Amino acid sequence: MKPVAENKKAYHDYFIHETVEAGLVLQGCEIKSIRKGSCQLKDSYIILKNGEAYIIGMHISPYKQATWQTADPLRTRKLLLSKQQLRSLERQVKMKGYTLVPLQIYFSGRWAKMQIAVASGKKLHDKRQALKEKDLTREAQREVASF
Numbered sequence: 001m002k003p004v005a006e007n008k009k010a011y012h013d014y015f016i017h018e019t020v021e022a023g024l025v026l027q028g029c030e031i032k033s034i035r036k037g038s039c040q041l042k043d044s045y046i047i048l049k050n051g052e053a054y055i056i057g058m059h060i061s062p063y064k065q066a067t068w069q070t071a072d073p074l075r076t077r078k079l080l081l082s083k084q085q086l087r088s089l090e091r092q093v094k095m096k097g098y099t100l101v102p103l104q105i106y107f108s109g110r111w112a113k114m115q116i117a118v119a120s121g122k123k124l125h126d127k128r129q130a131l132k133e134k135d136l137t138r139e140a141q142r143e144v145a146s147f
Contacts (some may be wrong), residue, residue, distance in 0.1 A: 003104040004034055007041040010101045012127060014119035019103065022114050023080030027071045029063035034112050039105060046100035046116055048090050053079040055102060092118045
């Protein structure tokens, strides 16, 4: 499964605890735009309201060849999850400091799916520590590759 869009900033800003696959409710030619790779998860987030999950801030560019039916690029979209998954996510989000963030969009067969995560925010020193570890592993891989 090759991701169509990724939220790389989520891995930098949050500790990822659990991931879940969710379907997307799309309108008109949005699926064609996603297949083309014209979507972005950069500043998007997920809320739980009235027993349903919604993604806010996901940008899907309008499909150029669409005739009359174009949806708002930043509209709120519903996520398809089972009741059991929704209850579990709601329980975890009620814990202090946890939130839901989208990680990536990919295709499973012909359906567009989104990987969402239960995450907690990183402090500034945690981000610096993660960057240090990343640099150390990169240097170690370079030394191994040079031999």
